[in-house]
Amino acid sequence: MAAIGTYARQGWIRRVMRTPSGNAGAAVSRSGKFPVWRWVILLIAGIYFLLPLYAAIRFAGIKAFGSVFTQPDFGSSLWTSVQIAAMTWAITMALMVPTTIYVHLRLPGMRRFLESITILPIVIPPIVLTVGVLQVFPVQLKATMWLLGFEYVILAMPFAYRAIDAGLRSIDLKTLTEASGNLGAGWLTTMWRVVLPNLGTSLLSATVLIVALCLGEFTMASLNLVTTFPVWIVQTDQLNANISVSASIIALVVTWLFLLLIVTIGSRRGRRTGAGEVNLFSVTANTNTIGES
Amino acid sequence: MATNEVATAAGTDGSAAVTAAGPAAGAREGTSVSLRELTRAFGAARALDGMSLEIAPGELVALLGPSGCGKTTALRIVAGFETADAGEVLVDGKDVSRTPAAKRDMGMVFQSYSLFPNMSALDNVGFGLRMRKANATIRRRKAGELLEMVGLSAQSGQFPHQLSGGQQQRVALARALAIEPRVLLLDEPLSALDAKVRLQLREQIRTLQQRLGTTTLFVTHDQEEALSMADRVGVMRAGKLEQVAAPDELYERPATAFVAEFVGTMNRLPGVLESGGSAVTVLGRTVPVQGGGPSSGAVAVLVRPENLTVAPADGGNGIVFLRTFLGATSRITVLLSGDLQVLVDVPSTRAAAMTPGASVEVGIPSEPVLVVAAEG
Numbered sequence: 031m032a033a034i035g036t037y038a039r040q041g042w043i044r045r046v047m048r049t050p051s052g053n054a055g056a057a058v059s060r061s062g063k064f065p066v067w068r069w070v071i072l073l074i075a076g077i078y079f080l081l082p083l084y085a086a087i088r089f090a091g092i093k094a095f096g097s098v099f100t101q102p103d104f105g106s107s108l109w110t111s112v113q114i115a116a117m118t119w120a121i122t123m124a125l126m127v128p129t130t131i132y133v134h135l136r137l138p139g140m141r142r143f144l145e146s147i148t149i150l151p152i153v154i155p156p157i158v159l160t161v162g163v164l165q166v167f168p169v170q171l172k173a174t175m176w177l178l179g180f181e182y183v184i185l186a187m188p189f190a191y192r193a194i195d196a197g198l199r200s201i202d203l204k205t206l207t208e209a210s211g212n213l214g215a216g217w218l219t220t221m222w223r224v225v226l227p228n229l230g231t232s233l234l235s236a237t238v239l240i241v242a243l244c245l246g247e248f249t250m251a252s253l254n255l256v257t258t259f260p261v262w263i264v265q266t267d268q269l270n271a272n273i274s275v276s277a278s279i280i281a282l283v284v285t286w287l288f289l290l291l292i293v294t295i296g297s298r299r300g301r302r303t304g305a306g307e308v309n310l311f312s313v314t315a316n317t318n319t320i321g322e323s
Numbered sequence: 324m325a326t327n328e329v330a331t332a333a334g335t336d337g338s339a340a341v342t343a344a345g346p347a348a349g350a351r352e353g354t355s356v357s358l359r360e361l362t363r364a365f366g367a368a369r370a371l372d373g374m375s376l377e378i379a380p381g382e383l384v385a386l387l388g389p390s391g392c393g394k395t396t397a398l399r400i401v402a403g404f405e406t407a408d409a410g411e412v413l414v415d416g417k418d419v420s421r422t423p424a425a426k427r428d429m430g431m432v433f434q435s436y437s438l439f440p441n442m443s444a445l446d447n448v449g450f451g452l453r454m455r456k457a458n459a460t461i462r463r464r465k466a467g468e469l470l471e472m473v474g475l476s477a478q479s480g481q482f483p484h485q486l487s488g489g490q491q492q493r494v495a496l497a498r499a500l501a502i503e504p505r506v507l508l509l510d511e512p513l514s515a516l517d518a519k520v521r522l523q524l525r526e527q528i529r530t531l532q533q534r535l536g537t538t539t540l541f542v543t544h545d546q547e548e549a550l551s552m553a554d555r556v557g558v559m560r561a562g563k564l565e566q567v568a569a570p571d572e573l574y575e576r577p578a579t580a581f582v583a584e585f586v587g588t589m590n591r592l593p594g595v596l597e598s599g600g601s602a603v604t605v606l607g608r609t610v611p612v613q614g615g616g617p618s619s620g621a622v623a624v625l626v627r628p629e630n631l632t633v634a635p636a637d638g639g640n641g642i643v644f645l646r647t648f649l650g651a652t653s654r655i656t657v658l659l660s661g662d663l664q665v666l667v668d669v670p671s672t673r674a675a676a677m678t679p680g681a682s683v684e685v686g687i688p689s690e691p692v693l694v695v696a697a698e699g
Contacts, residue, residue, distance in 0.1 A: 202435055208404055209437040209495075211424045213502060214454035223450075227441035 083279065090276040098277045107262035110175055114258065115244035117179035122186045122240055123233070130194045131225060134203050141195075148191040151184050156249040159184060164254075173255040181250050182243065189239040197232025234296040238289055245285055353380030353538045354415050354505040356401065361410035362562075363396050370396040371407065372562035381536040383529070384567075385549035388559035389585070394542045395510060397559075401540060402508050403427050414505060425454075427506075430499030430537075434511040436491045438483040444470060444494045445479040451502035469497040472531065489520035496528060500535065507532065507539040513548060525552055546586050550574065558582045576613070580695035583625045590631065590665045594624040594694060603694050606640070606687045616694035625693040632686040633657060633667040635676045639684035641665070643677045653677075657685050 098104060133140050151159065163181050164172065171177040203225070210220040226233070251258040257265070259281065267274035356378040363371040370393040378384045386394040399405040401412055403424030411418045419427055430451075438447050448466035449457075457465070470479050473493040483491055492512050499507060509528070513521045529552045532539050543549050549556045550570040557567040558581070566578040577583035584591075594605040600618030602609050605626075616622065633641075633655055641657035644664065653674035655667045665685060669677070677683060 201440065202437070205433050205435050205437045206439065208402075208424070209431070209433060209498075210439070210450070211404075212402060212429065212431045213451035213498070214425050214428075215450075216425060219454065224439050224441075228439070230441075 083282075086275050086279055090272045090279070094272040094276040095280065098273055098280060101266065101273055101277075103257060103262055104277070107257045107259045110257060111245055111259040114175050114179050114182060114256075115241050117176070118182040118186055118244050119237060119240045121179065121183045122190045123236070125183070126187065126190045126194055126236075127226075127229075127233070128221075130191060130198060131203070131221070134195075134198045135207065144191065145195075148188045150188075152188050156185070156247075157253065160250050160253045175256050175258075178251055178254050178256045178258070181254070182240075182247065185247065185250070186240045186243055189243065190236045193232045193236035193239060194229065196235075197229040200232075201228050231296055234292055238292050242285060242289065245281070353382075353536050355380050355413075356506055356538055356540065357413040357416075358397060358401065359411050359413065361397060361400060361407045361412070363393075363400065363405065363407050369393075369562050371400070371410075373410070374559075374562060374564055375410075376557055376564060376567065378538055378540060380538055382554045383532050383539040383541060383552060385541040385543055385553035385556045386559055387543055387546055387549040387556050387586070390544060392559040393562040394544075394559050398508055398510055398540060398542045401506070402429055402431055428502065428504055429506045429508055430502055430504030431508040431510065432492065432495045432499050432512040434514055436483065436488065436495070436515070438486075438491055438494055438498070440483050443480050443482055444475060444486065447483070447494055448498045448501050451498060455502065466497075466501060469501050470494070472500075473497045473527065487520075488516050489524055492516065492524060493527070496531070500531070500537070504537065507537045509539065509541040509543075511543055514543070514545070521548075528552065550586070556586075558585060560585075577625075577693065580625060580693070583693055583695075588628055588666060590626045590628065591623045592626060592663070592665065593697065594622050596620075596622055596694070600694075603692065605692070606685060608687055608689070610687060610689050611691040613691040613693045617696045621697040622694045623697045625695060626687060628654060628666040628668040630688065630690065631665060631667045632688065633669055633677065633683050634686075635681055636684035637682055639682045641683050641685050643679050643681045643683055645679060646674060646677055648674075655683070657683055659685065 130144075133144055160181065163177070163184075167177055167180070171180075206224055206228070207220050210224045215223065246260060247258070248260040248264065251261045252264070263274050263277050263281070266277065358374060358376040361371045361374045362369070370391075372393075374393065374397060376384065376386075376397075386397060388394050396405060400407050403419070403422065407420065411420050413419070414427070438444075439450065442450065445463065445466050448469050449462040452462045452465060467476065467479060470476050473496055475490060475493055475497070478486060478490060478494075483494070486494065492515075495512070512528070513524055516524065525548060541549070541553060550573070553570060555567055555569055556573050558565045558573065560581050566573060566582045568576075568578075573582065573586055577586060583589050592605050594603040596603055596612075596617075596619060597609055600616065601612055603612050603622065603624055604610075605624040629652075641659045643655055644658045645656040647654040647656070648671060649668075651671060652668045653671045655669060655674065655677050657665050657667060659665060667685060
């Protein structure tokens with residue numbers, strides 16, 4: 031009887047592992063086989079990422095965290111960064127969403143070309159971009175956050191394009207727009223009711239990337255003489271290192287919470303409508319490449 | 324091409340065509356569609372080459388042909404997604420060539436799943452009504468009715484990713500019908516589904532189409548689908564219609580060798596023309612020739628497997644190579660002299676003696692046969 035019971039249990043486990051929902055079962059059995067090196071990798075990664083944070087908190091001291099918010103220019107620099115992020119987001123979306131959709135629908139042969147164009151802001155150093163932009167923009171805009179917003183649009187383009195492009199690849203854009211048109215919808219209605227809602231996940235990824243970029247960029251802001259939050263952190267660092275470090279940690283935590291919130295909302299929507307989930311890992315990987323401050 | 328003329332005549336005279344072509348009795352007054360001399364080229368390739376077709380009100384016409392024959396292009400021109408280089412599309416006698424797709428009042432079911440992923444089944448069906456400014460109550464009621472019609476009331480709140488392929492295409496059908504389209508366009512709607520679901524949906528589409536009397540153009544590369552669903556089938560090849568005829572006529576009296584070999588299974592047997600091309604000797608027997616073939620030279624005779632006879636015979640003209648059980652009938656593959664293979668269908672009850680290796684005699688009845696110039 032005992033033997034039969036064991037056999038039956040093994041059969042059940044095999045069945046669970048074979049079913050799509052049986053992934054958990056499979057993972058348990060695999061981790062049961064290789065628990066040691068999994069934990070070692072996790073531990074090494076944990077030390078690599080968390081130790082600097084711990085050191086920074088030790089260095090700054092708990093008291094410094096409280097006084098960050100009362101520092102001169104803390105609020106105004108953060109508000110400037112938020113405004114620039116909003117402006118960059120709005121311009122980037124207004125430019126890149128219709129362009130990418132148009133290229134996908136009408137000029138699919140141009141996709142490769144557009145991809146190479148959008149890679150340029152990553153290849154060209156920010157200092158070159160800034161000097162170039164300063165040459166052509168009207169003098170009234172110099173050293174204003176408006177100019178910085180426009181520059182960030184250029185910086186954000188590669189990330190926004192790739193996120194939107196990935197979203198468009200994941201849906202049958204041609205059939206969906208044709209189906210919508212066939213049912214009597216005009217172009218604007220098709221965009222608003224059919225295309226954009228199905229790009230939700232990728233627009234969210236683009237948003238995450240743009241916001242992370244705007245809240246973290248230092249070189250351009252500094253060259254443009256605009257005191258954004260990162261610029262303020264560097265300036266404060268010269269006067270009071272403890273405050274600067276604690277402000278950095280607060281910024282990190284706030285940005286992280288913000289990303290987590292967006293990703294959670296996106297994944298929930300994705301589960302409901304069957305759209306793809308916001309991929310936290312690709313998002314974090316991309317923000318790492320942006321991180322130049 | 325006598326069959327083509329019959330088909331065109333039936334198409335131009337509305338009510339007569341309905342009776343002649345045989346759609347459902349009591350179908351409501353539908354819309355007629357005419358495709359006139361449609362030509363469309365993609366670069367050097369001619370997708371459509373002067374194609375003309377008349378569809379009578381309430382009729383279901385299937386366009387059948389191999390991939391690349393232009394059938395989908397023709398459908399997309401009718402839908403308004405493509406424009407013809409030359410020619411016109413008339414709906415109830417009015418040229419719609421310049422009318423945008425959104426204003427043509429045509430319901431379309433696509434080959435790939437086309438439901439809007441962000442909307443529930445009910446909202447998908449109601450989308451066309453929403454575009455027509457129907458209020459929410461009417462929209463919901465009507466969408467609900469249509470979902471019930473396709474047997475998916477229980478799934479009305481589900482999103483496309485929660486539905487099976489067959490269910491999605493049924494919702495797509497309901498969505499296309501919700502706008503009470505003047506013309507229903509079906510672009511290989513069943514090709515992504517598995518065999519069983521395809522069969523059920525085929526019947527469902529046909530029943531609904533007959534009940535509503537909606538003029539329908541149906542594109543498919545599956546001859547079984549075309550023959551079983553359509554009032555008339557148009558066989559296309561290289562941008563042209565080879566023949567438009569009722570399914571039985573298409574099968575029994577194909578107008579060209581291409582139609583004969585594309586629709587159903589066909590044997591090609593070498594023959595010798597007699598008396599100036601009006602008769603042909605094949606398998607040792609002289610039989611009359613159906614009109615339209617060559618009058619001299621080497622010819623091949625086209626005969627369907629069910630039109631040949633086979634019986635066990637010592638020292639017969641062939642040897643059984645293979646026997647395939649198909650249910651009520653069995654298909655016997657016979658090797659004739661000169662490595663020529665023919666397929667013969669016989670009732671399974673008579674197939675028992677015809678095991679591989681058995682000597683058999685293959686014969687041909689004296690019905691008129693279709694003759695084409697021999698290849699090579």
